[in-house]
Amino acid sequence: MYKKITISDYTRYVIIFIFVILFFFVLKLQVIEGEKYKDIAEKNIVRIQTIFPTRGEIYDRKYRPITLNKPSYNLYITPGKIVDREKVAKFVSSNFEKDISRIEKIIHDNRYRSYQDILLIQNIQFEKMVVASEQLNYFPSLLFKIEKLRDYSFANHFTGHTGRITEEEYKELRGNGYSINSNIGKTGLEKYYENILRGTNGQQVLQVDASGKNLDFFKHNLQKPPQRGADLILTIDNDLQEYVSLIFPKNYKGSIVVMDIKTGGILAYVSKPDFDPNIFTGGISTKRWNDILADPNKPMLDRIIHGTYPPGSVYKPILASLGLEEKVIDPNTKLTNCAGGMWFGNRYFKCWLEKGHGRLAVENAIKYSCDVFFYDLSTQFSLEQLNRYTKQNYISTRTGIDLPGERRGFFPSRKWYIDNYGKFVGILGHKVNLAIGQGEILVTPLQICAYYSALGNDGVWKQPHLLDKRIEVEKTYKNIVGEKQLPISEATLKLIQSSLYKTVNESYGTGTAASIGHIMVYGKTGSAENHMGKKTHSWFSGYAKCDKFEIGFDVFVENGGHGGSISAPIARKLINYYYGIME
Amino acid sequence: MKRFDWTIFGLLVTLMVIGIVSIYTASSTRIADDFLFNNYYLKQFIWIIISMFILFLVIKIPNAVIDVSIFPVYIITTLLLIWVLFLPEIKGSHRWISLGLINFQPSEFAKLFTILTISKFISKPLLSDGQILLRAFTVTLVPIILVMLEPDLGTALTFLVILFSILLVSDLPKFYLILIVSPILSITFSFSIWIFIVYILLLTYLLYRSNLDKVIIGFVIALNTFIFFITPIFWNNLKDYQQNRILTFINPMRDPFGAGYQIIQSKIAIGSGGLLGKGFLMGTQKNMNFLPEHHTDFIFSVIGEEFGFFGCTFILLIYFLFLYKIAKSIRKIKWKEYRFVSVGILAYLTFQIFINIGMNLGIVPTTGIPLPFLSYGGSNLLINVTAIGFILKYLNERSIFA
Numbered sequence: 001m002y003k004k005i006t007i008s009d010y011t012r013y014v015i016i017f018i019f020v021i022l023f024f025f026v027l028k029l030q031v032i033e034g035e036k037y038k039d040i041a042e043k044n045i046v047r048i049q050t051i052f053p054t055r056g057e058i059y060d061r062k063y064r065p066i067t068l069n070k071p072s073y074n075l076y077i078t079p080g081k082i083v084d085r086e087k088v089a090k091f092v093s094s095n096f097e098k099d100i101s102r103i104e105k106i107i108h109d110n111r112y113r114s115y116q117d118i119l120l121i122q123n124i125q126f127e128k129m130v131v132a133s134e135q136l137n138y139f140p141s142l143l144f145k146i147e148k149l150r151d152y153s154f155a156n157h158f159t160g161h162t163g164r165i166t167e168e169e170y171k172e173l174r175g176n177g178y179s180i181n182s183n184i185g186k187t188g189l190e191k192y193y194e195n196i197l198r199g200t201n202g203q204q205v206l207q208v209d210a211s212g213k214n215l216d217f218f219k220h221n222l223q224k225p226p227q228r229g230a231d232l233i234l235t236i237d238n239d240l241q242e243y244v245s246l247i248f249p250k251n252y253k254g255s256i257v258v259m260d261i262k263t264g265g266i267l268a269y270v271s272k273p274d275f276d277p278n279i280f281t282g283g284i285s286t287k288r289w290n291d292i293l294a295d296p297n298k299p300m301l302d303r304i305i306h307g308t309y310p311p312g313s314v315y316k317p318i319l320a321s322l323g324l325e326e327k328v329i330d331p332n333t334k335l336t337n338c339a340g341g342m343w344f345g346n347r348y349f350k351c352w353l354e355k356g357h358g359r360l361a362v363e364n365a366i367k368y369s370c371d372v373f374f375y376d377l378s379t380q381f382s383l384e385q386l387n388r389y390t391k392q393n394y395i396s397t398r399t400g401i402d403l404p405g406e407r408r409g410f411f412p413s414r415k416w417y418i419d420n421y422g423k424f425v426g427i428l429g430h431k432v433n434l435a436i437g438q439g440e441i442l443v444t445p446l447q448i449c450a451y452y453s454a455l456g457n458d459g460v461w462k463q464p465h466l467l468d469k470r471i472e473v474e475k476t477y478k479n480i481v482g483e484k485q486l487p488i489s490e491a492t493l494k495l496i497q498s499s500l501y502k503t504v505n506e507s508y509g510t511g512t513a514a515s516i517g518h519i520m521v522y523g524k525t526g527s528a529e530n531h532m533g534k535k536t537h538s539w540f541s542g543y544a545k546c547d548k549f550e551i552g553f554d555v556f557v558e559n560g561g562h563g564g565s566i567s568a569p570i571a572r573k574l575i576n577y578y579y580g581i582m583e
Numbered sequence: 584m585k586r587f588d589w590t591i592f593g594l595l596v597t598l599m600v601i602g603i604v605s606i607y608t609a610s611s612t613r614i615a616d617d618f619l620f621n622n623y624y625l626k627q628f629i630w631i632i633i634s635m636f637i638l639f640l641v642i643k644i645p646n647a648v649i650d651v652s653i654f655p656v657y658i659i660t661t662l663l664l665i666w667v668l669f670l671p672e673i674k675g676s677h678r679w680i681s682l683g684l685i686n687f688q689p690s691e692f693a694k695l696f697t698i699l700t701i702s703k704f705i706s707k708p709l710l711s712d713g714q715i716l717l718r719a720f721t722v723t724l725v726p727i728i729l730v731m732l733e734p735d736l737g738t739a740l741t742f743l744v745i746l747f748s749i750l751l752v753s754d755l756p757k758f759y760l761i762l763i764v765s766p767i768l769s770i771t772f773s774f775s776i777w778i779f780i781v782y783i784l785l786l787t788y789l790l791y792r793s794n795l796d797k798v799i800i801g802f803v804i805a806l807n808t809f810i811f812f813i814t815p816i817f818w819n820n821l822k823d824y825q826q827n828r829i830l831t832f833i834n835p836m837r838d839p840f841g842a843g844y845q846i847i848q849s850k851i852a853i854g855s856g857g858l859l860g861k862g863f864l865m866g867t868q869k870n871m872n873f874l875p876e877h878h879t880d881f882i883f884s885v886i887g888e889e890f891g892f893f894g895c896t897f898i899l900l901i902y903f904l905f906l907y908k909i910a911k912s913i914r915k916i917k918w919k920e921y922r923f924v925s926v927g928i929l930a931y932l933t934f935q936i937f938i939n940i941g942m943n944l945g946i947v948p949t950t951g952i953p954l955p956f957l958s959y960g961g962s963n964l965l966i967n968v969t970a971i972g973f974i975l976k977y978l979n980e981r982s983i984f985a
Contacts, residue, residue, distance in 0.1 A: 010751075011910040011929065018937045019903045025944040026899065029854040030892040037854025041868055046847055048840060112619075205839045217847050218839035 046217060047206045050179065053199030054148060056229030058159060058189065060238040061265075061468060067159050067190075072149035072281075073124040075132075076181075079107060080114030081141040088139055095132045096121050109167065110180070119164065119181040123149055123281055150183075150190075152277040154242065157302035158269045158403060158466055160188015161277040177201040186280070188302075189466060191404045193232060196470055202226030230472040235265025235465065243577050244268040247570055254538075254557040255303040255445045257464075258574060261453040261543055261552045264462030264481055266401075268574070271303040305399075305406040308442035309556070312528025313369045313510075313563070314539045315395070315437030317455070317496050319377055320362050322389045324492040328380045331495055334359040338372035344432055349375050352527070366499035369510045369525060371436045378435030383414050383427055386434060392487045394454075394461055395447050400482075401464045410442040438529060445556045448541045451486075453552025455500070456522060456543030459486040459493050500524055500542055504568075511540060513568035519546040519579055523571065525563030533559035540567030544575045551578060588912065588978045594905040595971055598956040599631050599964075601898065602882075606959045608864050609878040609885040618864060623878050623959050630961045634968035641972035642979060650703070656692075657700040657722070663689035664729040677733045678951075687962035690738045693726045694931060695966050697742060699973075701749050702923035715755055719746060736832060737950025741934060748930030749923050758793055761786070762803060769807040773814040783807060832948050842949040845881070850945045853887030853895070860891030878959040880951060883943040898957075899940075906933055912978055921977040928970045 029037065040046060058067035075092070082088055085107060093100040098121060110118045120142075124132075129144055136142055150162050162183040165173070170180055177200070178184065184198075185191035203224045207217050244256045248270060258268040279288065292300060301307055323329045336342060338357040341350040351357065351371040357364075365373035378386065391397045396411035412434070417425045433439035446464055454461035463481040470477050488496070500522035503509040510525040523542025530537055538560030543552040553574065555567040603624050610621035641649075663680065667689050673679045679686045704718040723746040730739045750760060765786055772779045783804065790800045818826070827837075835842035852868040861867065866888035869877055877885050887895050909929050916922045932955050939954040941947035953960050955967045 011913070011926070012907060015903065015906050015910055015933060018933065019899055021946075022937065022940050022944070023896065023899055025941075025946055026853070026887070026892065026895045029850060029944060030857055030887065030895065033854055034857040034892075037851050038857060041851050041855035046844075046851060048844055203840050205844070218836055218843060222839060224840060 049204045049206055050177070051202035051204055051223075051226045052179070052182070053201060053226035054228045055150070055162075055183075055199065056197040056231045056470075058232045058234060060234055060236045060241075061267075062237070063233065064238045066153050066156075066234065066236065066238065068151050068153070069148040070151040071146055072122055073126065073129045074119060074145050074147050075121040075124060076117040076143050076145055077107065077120050078114075078117050078141050078143070079110050079112075082107070083140070088141060091135070091139060092120060092142070096124060096128060113180065116180065117143065117145075122147075122164075150277075150281050152281075153238075154245070155274040155276045156241070156269065157271045157274060157304065158188050158236070159277055160190040160192075160404075161186055161280040162190050163280055188277075188403060189232065189234075192402050193467070193470075196472075197229040197232065199229035200227040227473070230470040230477075232467055233469045233471065235260065235263070235267060235468045236269065237267045237581075239581055240268045240574070240578055241270065244574050245270045245272075245274070247573050248272045249557065249560070249566070249570070252557050252560055253297060253303070254555075254560065255307070256553070256555050256570070256574065257304055257445055257449040258551055258553045258578070259449060259453055259464055261457040261462070261550045264450070264453070264464050264483070265468055266464055266466050267551065267578075269304060269466070271301070271307075273297050273299040275299045302403075303556070303558070304446050305401060305403060305444050308407050308409045308444055309537055309558070310439070310441055310528040310530055311395075311437040311443045311448060312526035312537065312539055313371075313437055314448055314452075314524050314526035314541050315390075315441065315443075316366060316369065316374055316435075317500070317524060318390060318393050318395065318451070319374055319386070319435055320366055320499075321488050321492050321496055322381065322386070323377050324362065324495065325487065325489060326381070326385075329362060329377065331363065332361050334361050335365075335373050335376040338370050342372045342375050344375070344379075344428055345426070347429055349432055363495060363499040363502065366496070366524065367502045367506065367509045369503075374435040375432045378431050379428070381431075383412070383417075383431050383434075386431065387411050387413055389487065390441075393451055394484070394486075395443055395451055396441065397447070399444075399446055399450050399464050401446060402467050402479075406446075407444055409444055409447060410440060412440040416440075437526060445554050448539070448556075449552055449554035452500075452522075452524070452541045452543055452554065454486050455493065455496060456545065456550060456552055459488050459490075460484075461486050497522060504542070510564040511542070511568050513564055514540060514542070514572040514575070516544075516572060516576060519544055519575060521572075521575060523568065525568060527562045527564075530559070535559040535561045536563075538566040539563045540571045542571070544578075546579055549579065551575070586979050588908075588975055590908055591905065591912070591971065591975060591978075594901060594908065595956065595968070597901055598905065599968075601886075601901070602957040602959075602964075603627055603631070605882050605886050605957055606878050608866070608889060609869065609882050610959070611864055621878075626961070627959050627964070630964050631968075633961075634965045637965060638968050638972035638975070641969055642976045646980075653696065653699045653703050657696040660689055660693045660696050661725055661729070664693055664726060668729070668732055676735060678735055685961055690726070690730050690733070690735060691962045691966045693730070694738070694741060694745065695928075695970055697723060697726055698745055698749070698924055698927035698931065698970075701746065702920045702927060705749070705753055706920035706923055712755055712759065715750075715753060716759060719750060719753075735951065737938065737952045740938075740950070741931060741952070744934045745927050745931050749927045752923060752926045758790075758795060758799075761789065761793075765803065765807055766810050769810040770814050773811045779811055835949050846942070846945045846949060849881055849884040849943045852884040853943065856888040856891040856894075858892045860887075860889045860894055863889055865889060879953055880939065880958065881943060882954055882958050883940050886957075887943070902936055906936070909974060912974075916977045918977070925974050925977060928974060932967065932970070 055069060057065065057069060060066055089100055089103045089107060092098065092103050103120065106118065106120060133144065152159055163186040165178055165180065165182045165184045169184060170178060185194040190197065205218055205222050240258060244258065248254065248256060253272055255271040256268060257266060259266045275292065337359045338351050340354045340356040341348050357368050357370040360368065360370050360373050390411050396409040398406050398408050414427060417427060417430060430439055434441050450461060450464050461484045463483065465479060465481045467479040469479055504511040504515050504521045504523050511523045514521050514523050521542065521544045523540055526539030527536035528539065538557040540563045541554040543550065553571055555570045557566050560566040606627050607624040610623040612619045667680055668677050670677055670680060678688050678690065680689060701719050701722045704722060705715045723742050727739050727742045730742065768782060772782045786807065787800065787804060790803060831838045831842060835846050837843065848868065852866065855868065866885055868888055869885050886898060906929065913922060913925045913929065916925055935952050935955050938947055938950060938952050942949050953963050956964065
């Protein structure tokens with residue numbers, strides 16, 4: 001009799017059918033082809049290998065090298081193949097003069113990475129490699145690889161350096177294609193532009209067994225080539241950088257920044273004392289590292305953006321322009337008579353010139369850098385007004401330069417004084433002190449340089465930067481930076497500019513040591529008292545114009561003495577040199 | 584609990600116990616003679632306890648309460664599917680909602696509640712064929728489109744399987760199913776004219792045998808021929824990467840760095856297990872971490888490597904008995920809506936088991952579909968066990984409707 005097939009029967013047939021298929025393929029894989037797969041499994045034949053890209057190089061504005069890649073012999077260890085841990089560590093440390101405890105630590109930290117090659121030592125001398133190679137067959141866990149390493153052309157603070165990735169960094173970044181052996185930008189441009197410089201990993205599928213037979217799992221796309229990191233073209237001029245580095249007075253600390261006032265591109269970036277970034281590329285020894293850290297002159301400190309200092313008189317044009325903008329004074333207003341100082345309550349504030357300047361209008365007050373004029377002017381403003389206007393001129397606030405860890409500096413507020421000195425703090429005394437760039441105010445040399453460059457650029461403040469363009473594969477990408485307008489009217493700007501010119505070019509101006517015949521030099525001196533030493537910090541900042549080349553500069557010498565006698569002559573030299581090489 | 588189906592329940596518990604053991608070994612790593620263990624197996628155990636609680640809750644809740652809450656919950660899951668699209672990507676897709684300690688995929692919940700909602704809507708009396716089709720399609724297409732946007736092609740296919748299986752057991756004339764399925768097949772076969780001609784001839788024969796009106800037959804054939812001609816045009820208008828994505832889905836070997844690599848490693852792991860396996864915790868391929876996530880989607884490969892052919896056969900057997908028993912029992916559920924639900928659940932579980940094991944064996948495309956009851960994963964386990972709870976509930980209560 002005909003039996004009706006129900007839905008329930010259909011589903012059961014489908015289920016039977018599905019499981020027969022699955023069973024058949026399990027049978028095929030495990031029983032029929034089992035031996036073949038056992039073989040493949042034992043030999044780890046099918047693997048994906050990562051191909052690391054070449055890091056982008058760094059050049060100056062005329063495509064001269066600043067940071068290149070050079071070949072390096074590196075020693076690796078495979079923890080899973082170590083026969084005798086102590087013997088290996090001893091062999092490595094004696095052959096390559098490394099701390100045995102460091103070698104042992106690397107081996108210990110990576111003991112679970114049995115099948116990975118772990119980087120032990122970078123940048124081994126060729127001769128040492130040859131000697132060690134002869135004994136390598138006693139140590140199957142060791143192998144040499146030729147890889148690329150950074151080579152920095154000169155001592156500086158902006159390129160930064162790369163270094164071996166740390167365990168913490170690796171944990172955070174391994175999803176982004178880093179390996180435990182990766183080098184990664186640690187400071188400076190190397191860190192800031194890490195993502196641009198490093199490039200993109202490539203991959204390669206290995207499917208060839210020991211006898212060289214191709215297993216043919218995959219027919220195509222066996223290689224994804226790595227993409228080289230972008231090359232950075234900086235705004236730095238290597239010639240100027242080298243020259244500026246040479247003219248900085250020996251045995252002094254400080255910095256010199258030179259920038260193109262039209263673009264904000266930095267032409268020279270020198271902080272002294274400096275250090276050679278190449279010391280880090282070979283894996284620095286603990287002793288050397290401790291020596292550098294213990295050096296009282298702090299050679300690692302980038303004084304241009306990581307050091308903050310009282311600006312002294314280079315701050316005065318800001319207060320002058322605030323006075324003019326708020327119409328508290330006009331170009332002809334003469335303030336109180338300078339007789340070498342001024343009383344505020346029961347405290348006498350001295351002018352730097354003991355015999356006094358007499359009564360001055362703003363232009364001459366800047367030219368002679370009269371303190372009393374600015375003491376008096378500051379009484380017309382509240383502390384918050386000063387604070388706000390200072391920051392509107394991008395002083396005591398980050399410039400946003402393309403380097404990591406830029407410091408902000410400091411400008412106190414009323415609340416800060418109350419928090420630190422109690423409710424009855426005399427704000428006036430502090431304010432008067434701030435008027436001449438002394439007291440609690442702290443700035444970075446870069447902020448001062450950017451401010452004076454903006455004065456030279458019709459009040460347009462260009463963001464300071466080091467990267468001019470990056471070259472990726474075949475395309476060039478220009479680094480586009482922001483610009484802002486200083487809170488200053490045209491009339492005020494003209495007046496400030498002319499007083500800066502007179503400071504340098506008229507007799508008895510404080511900056512006459514920077515005067516050069518056919519070049520228009522504008523500048524302001526500063527001699528800032530500080531707690532770091534007896535002598536004042538010596539500042540000279542400004543800008544110079546000749547033909548179409550216009551540069552802003554800041555020369556800062558820690559405890560160098562007077563701005564006019566120490567920093568101004570340095571500025572003169574660098575301007576002379578710059579226009580010499582541009583012609 | 585007189586009519587409680589202890590066989591289905593017993594097989595379910597067996598599967599979950601196997602799951603715990605597999606997760607325990609899959610998430611361990613052997614280093615020399617030491618083992619490192621992740622606590623996934625403990626988390627899974629807690630999820631099993633929670634799921635069991637929900638299972639009995641489902642059995643105890645009165646049908647009236649479930650009946651009124653089905654559609655609102657369906658709406659909520661749909662809203663969650665929309666919300667998840669606005670959350671940040673995790674591993675390249677918007678599938679997960681993270682609640683601190685636990686992450687869950689709203690699409691898991693959507694599957695179950697789509698089954699319940701379709702069944703409820705099309706089991707109403709006196710519906711015309713058109714109404715049934717319209718309701719079933721609307722309810723399914725919303726989650727399908729949202730899931731495609733995540734993008735999660737595997738889950739989208741699961742919804743299609745659910746829809747098709749429920750329509751198959753509904754009162755809808757089978758002709759409509761041919762109408763639905765034939766265009767999909769036409770797209771698939773449109774790459775070879777000869778296969779397409781054979782297919783069209785078969786289709787014509789099938790329609791002819793169904794004693795249909797000649798006009799309708801003519802319409803279906805014309806529609807399919809039209810699709811045959813239009814598919815290549817569509818295909819050529821796709822962007823390269825879109826074509827690549829589809830081709831890689833069909834043939835993972837095109838992508839040796841992603842899906843293809845995983846499948847090869849899974850095949851090597853299973854194949855090298857041989858007849859007897861390498862032993863509990865001793866899988867070398869697993870220990871070298873060739874496969875990521877082997878405690879979730881690729882857990883079958885760990886079982887295959889460590890327990891070998893006998894282990895795999897045992898697991899296939901348990902799954903088979905489990906599904907077969909459910910398929911056999913569905914006949915006893917007389918109430919239309921509940922039978923639809925049960926068939927939907929059965930189809931969805933069968934599909935997932937087939938796709939996951941098939942993927943591990945390298946015979947079906949790679950999708951992010953886990954192995955029901957065995958893979959690690961809270962929301963997935965919870966939904967699968969709850970689904971079985973519904974079947975057990977209906978079997979339990981069948982006397983009322985018989």
